Structure formats: structure tokens, C-alpha cells
Amino acid sequence: xMLIIRSVMVLALFIAMxxxxxxxxxxxxxxxxxxxxxxxxxxxxxxxxxxxxxxxFTLSNARGKVLVLGFGFSHCPNVCxxxxxxxxxxxxNLGALADQVQVVYMTVDPERDTPARLREYLANFNSHFIGxxxxxxxxxxxxxxxxxxxxxxxxxxxxTYEVHHSSYIYLIDRDGLLRALVPFGKSADDITxxxxxxxxxxxxxxxx
Amino acid sequence: xxxxxxxxxxxxxxxxxxxxxxLAFFPLRIDSREEVFEIPQGTWAQRMSGNSVSILPDQIYLxxxxxxxxxxxxxxxVPQMFGPTLIMPGQSFKLPFxxxxxxxxxxxxxxxxxxxxxxxxxxxxGWPRLLWRVKNLFR
Numbered sequence: 381x382m383l384i385i386r387s388v389m390v391l392a393l394f395i396a397m398x399x400x401x402x403x404x405x406x407x408x409x410x411x412x413x414x415x416x417x418x419x420x421x422x423x424x425x426x427x428x429x430x431x432x433x434x435x436x437f438t439l440s441n442a443r444g445k446v447l448v449l450g451f452g453f454s455h456c457p458n459v460c461x462x463x464x465x466x467x468x469x470x471x472x473n474l475g476a477l478a479d480q481v482q483v484v485y486m487t488v489d490p491e492r493d494t495p496a497r498l499r500e501y502l503a504n505f506n507s508h509f510i511g512x513x514x515x516x517x518x519x520x521x522x523x524x525x526x527x528x529x530x531x532x533x534x535x536x537x538x539x540t541y542e543v544h545h546s547s548y549i550y551l552i553d554r555d556g557l558l559r560a561l562v563p564f565g566k567s568a569d570d571i572t573x574x575x576x577x578x579x580x581x582x583x584x585x586x587x588x
Numbered sequence: 589x590x591x592x593x594x595x596x597x598x599x600x601x602x603x604x605x606x607x608x609x610x611l612a613f614f615p616l617r618i619d620s621r622e623e624v625f626e627i628p629q630g631t632w633a634q635r636m637s638g639n640s641v642s643i644l645p646d647q648i649y650l651x652x653x654x655x656x657x658x659x660x661x662x663x664x665x666v667p668q669m670f671g672p673t674l675i676m677p678g679q680s681f682k683l684p685f686x687x688x689x690x691x692x693x694x695x696x697x698x699x700x701x702x703x704x705x706x707x708x709x710x711x712x713x714g715w716p717r718l719l720w721r722v723k724n725l726f727r
Contacts, residue, residue, distance in 0.1 A: 418681055422679065527667075527669055527673050529694055
């Protein structure tokens with residue numbers, strides 16, 4: 381009996397030593413971005429639509445900057461304010477590099493989000509953010525090209541409505557490639573981390 | 589007789605302890621941290637012909653440090669909404685997780701319209717690894 385118990389104890393000690401001391405074959409992912417990445421990346425679908433700048437915003441004209449593209453609406457009760465507050469903090473984190481980054485927020489609610497309304501709303505977070513709107517069909521076409529879902533839901537008690545929409549944002553690099561998808565809830569530090577990588581990529585290429 | 593029963597119980601007890609220790613401390617074999625899901629070629633054609641094709645489970649289980657990189661790959665000939673996003677033919681989408689939690693994504697590939705990713709804490713040697721392995725037995 382004692383022999384069995386002793387044997388088990390010795391074996392247990394051996395297992396514990398192996399379990400804690402063995403370097404596990406753990407090839408850490410070499411992926412640098414904290415967001416979801418597309419491999420290979422494709423060109424970000426282009427669009428040219430009315431904006432809070434009081435002139436059309438054309439995505440391809442913004443090449444050279446890292447773009448942060450989000451979809452939402454100014455009456456959004458919780459998701460958009462959180463996302464935009466995170467992006468405002470990201471701008472602060474970036475410091476001088478923020479000049480090379482542009483946040484573009486496309487509405488999913490063209491009925492209420494006029495260029496003036498978007499300008500006023502986005503200024504609550506950062507006056508450099510650009511709001512984009514357009515006709516329902518134009519916006520739907522852009523959403524489809526980016527795989528964004530938006531569904532209007534009318535409240536039963538009074539005719540007001542809200543729009544349920546995809547809550548993530550895209551990162552587009554300086555060459556116009558759709559590089560990453562940032563899930564809702566990522567911290568400003570993580571977004572800053574990823575944008576900084578994209579900004580430095582171009583710097584490295586330019587230096588070659 | 590009593591000695592025989594006691595001996596049998598002792599052996600059972602020792603085996604249980606040994607099994608628990610094995611589950612708690614035996615090293616994990618990690619060849620890749622990727623959990624890959626693929627849309628096979630011809631999926632769109634099958635859907636168009638009325639066949640329902642299920643690729644993604646309703647819940648995906650990951651664990652930090654072991655399997656914490658979700659990879660969605662489109663091998664079909666047309667763009668597909670797969671998981672949370674649109675993936676072009678031949679393109680992959682890799683989403684890393686760094687926090688243990690439950691994540692809900694909108695997903696048109698599911699009847700519920702939602703996909704849940706459950707990310708467990710890193711199963712470090714000892715109690716966490718034992719718990720994780722036992723949980724996986726029932727998933």
C-alpha cells in the first residue's frame with residue numbers, strides 16, 4: 381500500500397516539475413496589430429459624398445494619411461459616443477502624429493444627419509473629425525462594399541427610431557489599403573498602437 | 589476482506605489524484621495559436637441552389653496563450669460575409685484576442701444573426717489548466 385502511495389507521489393512530483401518547467405512549444409503569433417487584419421489587404425472601396433466640410437469628401441484624395449473609418453449616427457445612444465470618445469483619446473495619444481491621421485465617420489441615418497448636424501455632433505469629440513452623409517442609396521452602396529450592416533428600427537411609442545449598425549471601425553493605410561478591423565471596445569491605447577504601426581510602415585518604405 | 593476493500597479504495601484514490609495531476613500539469617502541445625474556419629469553394633453556389641451550408645459554430649471557444657487567434661478564410665469565388673466582416677475571395681481575416689471574455693459579433697452566416705466567441709483565461713499549470721481541460725471535455 382505504502383509503495384503505491386509513494387510511487388504516485390514521486391510520479392506527481394515529476395509531472396508537476398515537467399508541467400511547470402518545460403518550455404511549451406509556443407510559437408507566438410508574429411502579428412503586430414492588435415486589431416483584426418486582412419491578408420492580403422484589398423483597396424478600400426472609394427466614395428465621394430457630401431461631408432461636414434461643406435464639400436464632398438473623396439476617400440482616395442486622403443491618401444498619404446492613415447484613415448479611421450467608422451459608421452454610425454449622431455442620435456446613437458451608446459455605441460457611437462463610446463467609439464468617438466475613444467478616437468478622440470487616440471488623437472490625443474498620437475500627439476504630433478495626429479496630423480497624419482484622419483477620422484471619417486459615415487452616417488447610417490441620412491434623414492437626420494445633415495452635414496451641419498454631423499459637424500456639430502463630431503465637434504463634441506474632436507473638431508478635426510469629418511462626417512460623411514449622402515442619399516440612402518449612396519450610403520447603402522458604400523456600406524455594402526465594406527460589409528457594414530445597418531437596420532432601422534422604429535419605436536412603437538411615438539415614431540422615433542434608431543439604427544442598429546455594425547460597431548467596428550476600419551483602419552486604412554496611407555496607400556489606401558483596408559488593413560484592419562478594430563472591434564468595438566478596443567481601448568484608445570490599442571488603437572493608438574495600431575495606427576502608430578501603420579504610420580511608421582510608410583516611413584520605413586519611404587526611407588528605402 | 590476489509591483490507592482488500594481498503595486497498596481497492598486506495599488504488600482508485602491514487603488513480604484519481606494521478607489523473608487530476610496529469611490534467612493540471614501535463615504540458616500543452618501548441619503547434620499553432622490559430623483557430624481556423626474556412627468557407628470552401630462552391631459555398632455560394634450551394635447556397636444559391638437552396639442548400640443550407642453551416643460553416644461557423646454558434647459559439648467558438650478560444651484560450652489565451654493557447655488558441656487566441658481567430659482566422660476566417662474565404663476560399664470561395666465570391667465575397668462573403670463571414671463572422672463580423674466582409675472577406676474577399678482568397679482573403680483571410682485574423683482577429684487576435686488579448687482579454688478573456690465573451691465577445692458577440694453580428695454574423696449573417698448564422699440564423700441568429702450573432703456569433704459568440706468565448707475566450708478563456710490562459711490555462712497555466714495547476715488549477716487553471718485542470719479547470720480548462722475539464723470544461724473542454726463538456727464542450
